[in-house]
Amino acid sequence: GAVVSQHPSRVICKSGTSVKIECRSLDFQATTMFWYRQFPKQSLMLMATSNEGSKATYEQGVEKDKFLINHASLTLSTLTVTSAHPEDSSFYICSARDVGAVSYNEQFFGPGTRLTVL
Amino acid sequence: GENVEQHPSTLSVQEGDSAVIKCTYSDSASNYFPWYKQELGKRPQLIIDIRSNVGEKKDQRIAVTLNKTAKHFSLHITETQPEDSAVYFCAASKGQAGTALIFGKGTTLSVSS
Numbered sequence: 001g002a003v004v005s006q007h008p009s010r011v012i013c014k015s016g017t018s019v020k021i022e023c024r025s026l027d028f029q030a031t032t033m034f035w036y037r038q039f040p041k042q043s044l045m046l047m048a049t050s051n052e053g054s055k056a057t058y059e060q061g062v063e064k065d066k067f068l069i070n071h072a073s074l075t076l077s078t079l080t081v082t083s084a085h086p087e088d089s090s091f092y093i094c095s096a097r098d099v100g101a102v103s104y105n106e107q108f109f110g111p112g113t114r115l116t117v118l
Numbered sequence: 119g120e121n122v123e124q125h126p127s128t129l130s131v132q133e134g135d136s137a138v139i140k141c142t143y144s145d146s147a148s149n150y151f152p153w154y155k156q157e158l159g160k161r162p163q164l165i166i167d168i169r170s171n172v173g174e175k176k177d178q179r180i181a182v183t184l185n186k187t188a189k190h191f192s193l194h195i196t197e198t199q200p201e202d203s204a205v206y207f208c209a210a211s212k213g214q215a216g217t218a219l220i221f222g223k224g225t226t227l228s229v230s231s
Contacts, residue, residue: 034218043207043221044162060119093161097216105150105169105211107219109161 002028002098006110013084014118021079021113023050023094029074030096034107035067038091050077050094084117091115120145122210124222133231137195141208141222144189150211151184151191152219155204162207166193198229 003026013019023033031052036044048069049057056069068080077096081088091114095107121144131137143151149170154162168175168182168191175182179198184191195202205226209219 032216036221043223044219046212046218046220049218091159095219099216105216106152106164106167111161112159114159 001106002026002096002108004094004096004108004110006092006094006113008113009111010114010116012116012118015085016083018080018082019084019115021081021092021094021115023077023079023096023110025075025096025098025108028096028098028100030077030098031074033071033077033094033096035069035077035079036093036095038093038112040091044093047079050079052077081115084115086117089115089117120148120210120212120220122208122220122222124208124225126225127223128226128228130228130230131198133198133200133229135198137193137198137202137227137229139193139206139208139225139227140190141192141210142188142190143210143220145210145213145220146189147213148210148220149214150216151182152209153180153182153193154207154209156207156224157204165206195227198227200229200231203227203229 007022033050035047050071052071058064071077093112094110123142152167156162181194208222212218
């Protein structure tokens with residue numbers, strides 16, 4: 001199946017700093033990628049839909065100025081957590097769909113990024 | 119907004135027994151329903167999925183049923199094994215397939231030998 005990577009896998013930062021997380025589709029092109037956040041022992045919560053070449057679509061309650069999304073190419077979307085605070089500590093996971101695949105509905109998830117804000 | 123309810127939150131079975139997890143969804147436009155298995159600290163892994171034009175799908179010990187009228191879908195695992203122990207999530211497409219997914223809250227399945 002299609003492969004999605006994320007970088008970094010783990011990051012620890014100080015409160016007030018910004019952190020950039022990259023999501024790449026390695027062997028397919030993705031015009032749309034999705035960002036989810038998962039707190040410990042909870043479910044995946046959709047944060048935003050990242051659209052190549054246009055603005056991201058954010059879910060209700062997600063601050064677009066705090067979680068900056070850039071989808072500059074067909075294989076890369078980035079999520080920047082600006083002015084991070086301890087409550088932003090979470091597991092961030094991206095996903096993408098390979099529209100050229102037989103199982104074109106299936107979403108392929110990245111391995112996730114564990115963010116810890118001190 | 120769109121919502122997916124999942125029950126039970128925890129499920130304990132003996133090895134060899136069957137396990138059933140149920141979900142309901144609210145968005146009438148949803149037409150794609152995947153199930154994921156997630157181990158601690160790992161990405162979700164697709165175990166089976168179903169589209170709204172199908173009522174049932176089976177893959178070896180795993181089956182999914184969908185009642186589109188009632189907006190219910192269920193995961194059935196037969197002949198459970200200890201390695202089936204994990205957290206399982208149902209999800210529904212936010213509108214048409216190919217869009218984002220709305221996840222249920224998850225079910226922690228424990229299979230004891």
